Amino acid sequence: MTSQIPAHAQERLKGLRSSAHSTGVFTSDFSVNEFLLVRKAGFEPIGLCVGTCVYHVGIQYGSWKKNEELQVLSKAMYHARELAMARMRAEAQAMNADGIVGVKLTIKRLEWDENLLEFIAIGTGVVHGDGHKGFRAHDGGPFTSDLSGQDFWSLLHAGYRPVEMVMGSCVYHVAHRGMFAALGTTGQNVELENFTSAMYEAREIAIERMQHEAAAAKAEGVVGVDIHEGSHGWQTHVIEFFAIGTAVLPLDQEIAPEKIADPIMVLSVND
């Protein structure tokens, strides 16, 4: 049954083949499945693209009794992410990549200063194997996408291509309730309307900003959107709403829905 192993691989397993390549090494942070599917989709990884930014966030306190966006914090989160993403993209451009897949964006607080945040964007730069340039973003630069290799393959097979990783962010201060308001509702189940509306407004701002970015990238839609809230060591009542996703466009040759293969149902025996 060893015939199933291709010749090159067999040579290598015998330990006979020279392992030194003169051509250099590509780097990636793909898993095995991602690697196989990105290649199957017709792309080759060429190198890890990283963008970082250590950012000092200015101080801002929300007024105690007011629902409001904290402009300083919002802008900081936005600007720092933007810088990290732009640097990652510049790296991809320098290696002549057609796009970046599997972008991961992380934030870390530096331990010695609570106002210093470290933003890191990492993804794998890929090129189209046949040199097809039609996958680039609207500005001719590499596309960016936070989709995994598997999702990338699926997206292409669904008739779409990624254009740009888009995001929207809003840091929001939720008003504190006055003492009398709190006393007045003791022992009752009541909706805290100002809290509810704070959540609504903050989330809406984040989503709208993301949608605006997608429109600016001339995308048709945004796929794989994650909307969530978090706090990066700010005082209580301050939350960040964050929306992130991949803006997509139909492929040049659109696939008719009936041409898309139906998925097969399987029952996995692994767990």
Place this chain on the structure above:
Amino acid sequence: MGLFDWLKPGASDPAIQAAQAASAQRQQDIQQSLRSGRVPSDIAARLEGSRNGTQPWIATLTPAELLIARSHGFRPIAAISATCWLHYGWSWTEGHAQGWEAALRRLRAEARACGANAVVDVKMRSIALAVENSMDFTLIGTAVRVEGLPASEEPVIATVPALEFVKLLDADIVPTGIAIGAHYQWMTDWRDSARMTWMGNVESRPLSQLWESVRQRAHADLRQRAASQGNGVLAHVNFSQMFEREGDPKQYLGRHIVVATVVDVPGAQGTRGRWRGSDTQRSAPLAQEFKMVVDVHAGGTPLTGSSRHHQAYQTNDEDGAI
């Protein structure tokens, strides 16, 4: 005679004395063998037994993995392992590269002693015992032989499970080894430019640049170490840290470690990043067919209570991935 010898039962028992003497001898053999780059003799004897079939084979593979390994002509020989417990003297960061590489050399020696073609399912482990600035670097995997192939002088070390190993081989890609890239750098902040207590929103250029430079060197290191084994890497660890050291002037330490699985892709282009021209040849397309399946077993729905869909009852205010 020690003062507390009466607490140790049977200290005068000849059988126990003999066992202690045997253990001491064994440890001496282990130390001497490792120093001279050989496989310790007891282990070598066990591996030899598994190799020639007089002893049972041992595999870390699951039954499903065994099935696919057998269907591709692989036979497990023995579970092999290697450890290097290293004390960080001059550099924590580069100690990591050093520790893993020593363990890799030892693992390869065991694989050779088994007559293996490859080691699959190699796991990188470390025990969480923080003993005096040191750490153990341990590798555990299963040595396998391909039926009909002669033993290899340079067995490949695959950090992927057997299923993925076979998947890669079917695509004519060989996971050949592990490469580590590690770099650290100190920055002395003479002008106190990293202190920004009273400033508003502004990027800390010196720290950004420190990170950037550390990262680039670590990746260059990774590429260099990978180049002797293959032409690409799938990185599984991207670890970075930054510290401040109090003083006048303040100092900042940035460190970065990348651990990656090296792959050998046939006919892959010279992907030397930015120097790559546009006239590169295309590597062989994958022959495998992929089909979209829906796994009716896997969870990921609100009904199974997976955290992605249900997080109302957990804290979600931690720093980390967005």
